[in-house]
Amino acid sequence: MAVGGYPPATHFLGDLGFRSEVLSDTSAKGLTRVSPHVAGADGGARAGVVATLVDVVGGMLGVRILRPDWMATADLTVQLVRPATGPCIEARVELVRRGRTTMVLEAVVVNVDEDGTEVLGGGGASEPVAWCTTTFAILTGGNRTTTEELPFDLPSTMEIGGAGLKRSLAETLGISVMDAAAGRVSLPVRPYVHNSIGAVQGGAMALLGDLAATEALGAATGLGPAGMVVTDLQVAYLALGRVGPIVTAATVLDGGGVPAGGGGPDRVVGPGAASAVVELVDTGAGDRLCTVIDARGMPVSAFTPPAVSVAAAP
Amino acid sequence: MSGFTPSEPVDVRHYMSEYFRLERWEIPSADGDEGLSEFGGRVPLDPHHRGAGGGMRTGVLLTNVDSVGGFLAGLSVLPRWTVTTSLMATVTRLDHRGPLRLHGRVLRRGRNSVVAGLTVADEGRGDVLVAAATGTFAVLDPGDMRLEFPRPATVPMPPPMADTPLPEAFFRIDPGVGTTTRLELADHLRNPWGILHGGAVAVLVDVAACRAAASTGAGPVTVEGLAAADTVLHYLRPVRVGPVEARCSVVGGPPGRALVRVAVHDLGAEDRLVSLASVVVLEV
Numbered sequence: 074m075a076v077g078g079y080p081p082a083t084h085f086l087g088d089l090g091f092r093s094e095v096l097s098d099t100s101a102k103g104l105t106r107v108s109p110h111v112a113g114a115d116g117g118a119r120a121g122v123v124a125t126l127v128d129v130v131g132g133m134l135g136v137r138i139l140r141p142d143w144m145a146t147a148d149l150t151v152q153l154v155r156p157a158t159g160p161c162i163e164a165r166v167e168l169v170r171r172g173r174t175t176m177v178l179e180a181v182v183v184n185v186d187e188d189g190t191e192v193l194g195g196g197g198a199s200e201p202v203a204w205c206t207t208t209f210a211i212l213t214g215g216n217r218t219t220t221e222e223l224p225f226d227l228p229s230t231m232e233i234g235g236a237g238l239k240r241s242l243a244e245t246l247g248i249s250v251m252d253a254a255a256g257r258v259s260l261p262v263r264p265y266v267h268n269s270i271g272a273v274q275g276g277a278m279a280l281l282g283d284l285a286a287t288e289a290l291g292a293a294t295g296l297g298p299a300g301m302v303v304t305d306l307q308v309a310y311l312a313l314g315r316v317g318p319i320v321t322a323a324t325v326l327d328g329g330g331v332p333a334g335g336g337g338p339d340r341v342v343g344p345g346a347a348s349a350v351v352e353l354v355d356t357g358a359g360d361r362l363c364t365v366i367d368a369r370g371m372p373v374s375a376f377t378p379p380a381v382s383v384a385a386a387p
Numbered sequence: 388m389s390g391f392t393p394s395e396p397v398d399v400r401h402y403m404s405e406y407f408r409l410e411r412w413e414i415p416s417a418d419g420d421e422g423l424s425e426f427g428g429r430v431p432l433d434p435h436h437r438g439a440g441g442g443m444r445t446g447v448l449l450t451n452v453d454s455v456g457g458f459l460a461g462l463s464v465l466p467r468w469t470v471t472t473s474l475m476a477t478v479t480r481l482d483h484r485g486p487l488r489l490h491g492r493v494l495r496r497g498r499n500s501v502v503a504g505l506t507v508a509d510e511g512r513g514d515v516l517v518a519a520a521t522g523t524f525a526v527l528d529p530g531d532m533r534l535e536f537p538r539p540a541t542v543p544m545p546p547p548m549a550d551t552p553l554p555e556a557f558f559r560i561d562p563g564v565g566t567t568t569r570l571e572l573a574d575h576l577r578n579p580w581g582i583l584h585g586g587a588v589a590v591l592v593d594v595a596a597c598r599a600a601a602s603t604g605a606g607p608v609t610v611e612g613l614a615a616a617d618t619v620l621h622y623l624r625p626v627r628v629g630p631v632e633a634r635c636s637v638v639g640g641p642p643g644r645a646l647v648r649v650a651v652h653d654l655g656a657e658d659r660l661v662s663l664a665s666v667v668v669l670e671v
Contacts, residue, residue: 152619152667155639174525177623179663181638204646311495327479328480350519362494375642
């Protein structure tokens with residue numbers, strides 16, 4: 074079921090597939106399936122896919138909270154703490170604060186089975202895979218949803234389903250790598266990636282930044298994109314990407330690591346020491362800066378071991 | 388309660404400025420008034436600002452980032468002004484040699500908010516980039532606040548303070564261990580609006596996250612061996628009363644790295660949530 078006619082029948086959100094439920098006036102949850110088509114080098118859903126899930130579920134809750142107003146995502150953060158290997162991942166979203174001009178939400182993301190049962194860790198403990206926040210700018214008026222589409226009764230559920238992905242999400246979106254070391258990747262703009270107002274959906278922008286950072290950090294460390302996992306995204310949405318192609322450029326920060334070949338792959342970057350600033354510009358709109366993403370990556374070998382030491386959950 | 392107490396009549400800006408010793412300078416746009424200024428900053432690596440990694444503590448670094456970004460954002464909307472609503476920072480090195488040089492530019496100037504992008508370079512390491520941040524600043528009516536600056540605006544680097552206290556003492560952060568850390572709202576920590584300075588929240592969040600990671604770790608890790616790195620900090624409401632309490636929970640992470648969620652509450656204002664943060668804590 075679409076809300077306000079969005080998303081259309083053929084859309085990447087439908088092909089990812091989402092099932093969401095607004096639980097109360099301040100909380101919602103939603104899940105999507107983890108398949109190899111959305112996975113990164115660690116076998117879990119990419120940070121950009123987690124961002125898309127949080128944006129969709131947060132948007133579902135926000136539409137309800139803000140009605141009759143509308144909203145646009147202003148910023149979004151994703152911080153993975155372990156691989157989001159599923160079988161599905163569920164975002165549990167809570168309202169943090171609604172102000173006059175902005176609304177802040179937070180989300181915990183967990184691995185769940187198809188039926189929504191949480192996949193627990195050792196000892197039966199809950200083990201989040203990510204913590205996220207998002208800020209929506211409130212747009213006065215403009216909420217086009219009908220009561221039928223978004224009933225007041227709770228809980229209210231919604232499913233977005235399409236044909237499903239037949240190949241990797243990056244390929245499906247038409248993303249191409251132009252220059253890996255420079256983090257230059259390109260996304261064509263077409264209705265398949267549109268948001269409700271005809272620009273590139275925020276999750277797609279986050280995914281593009283994820284892929285650009287993976288390429289740039291993989292090249293900078295010598296590990297290549299297959300050896301690098303982007304774990305953290307700090308996304309600032311500045312302007313709509315309407316024309317395209319959307320093209321990225323990455324600046325890699327100094328991580329203090331030893332160059333590849335000089336100290337072994339685990340010493341190239343420390344556990345928290347590989348980041349890039351990725352800028353996304355709309356080349357069809359005078360190279361307008363649309364989004365800036367600070368992205369952190371880790372070697373796959375450093376991210377995939379079981380959590381121990383300071384990371385132990387209370 | 389122990390901690391720093393100013394001996395002279397308190398001027399908040401005076402004490403905060405002298406404590407951090409941040410030099411700032413406006414970089415006018417090449418096309419004059421039609422363009423937006425950029426901003427530079429430089430801060431020495433004073434001993435009391437060093438953390439477990441040997442470089443500047445991330446809470447201190449964030450305060451400097453906020454100072455450059457806030458000045459930049461405020462000047463871009465004169466005669467109105469701004470307050471910080473969020474900081475998102477990635478910090479790749481914790482062993483800076485210093486001084487650190489900051490650069491900020493306006494990424495977006497809207498009716499209700501300004502977004503600024505900032506970078507931090509380590510001059511002692513050949514100007515390599517060691518951190519990047521994005522700040523969002525809400526536009527507001529400054530009321531009676533006097534906002535007149537000679538342009539281009541400059542703030543010189545203050546000389547070192549005598550007997551400079553550690554951040555925990557200066558910011559009146561209670562000693563302790565565990566998942567809850569408290570800060571007393573002393574007058575010298577209030578900003579010109581009369582509310583708790585955002586930098587104090589940044590330092591509190593840093594200290595609280597490291598204490599929480601140390602207290603919940605399974606290994607023999609003490610807080611002296613931990614340092615805060617990447618931080619997301621949402622300023623949700625002003626802190627007017629205090630004391631302020633940072634309540635932490637460790638979300639998880641691979642070995643050597645823990646993500647800590649920090650909820651900051653104003654106990655004197657019906658315990659309301661005033662800031663929400665996440666901090667990556669690293670073993671160093």
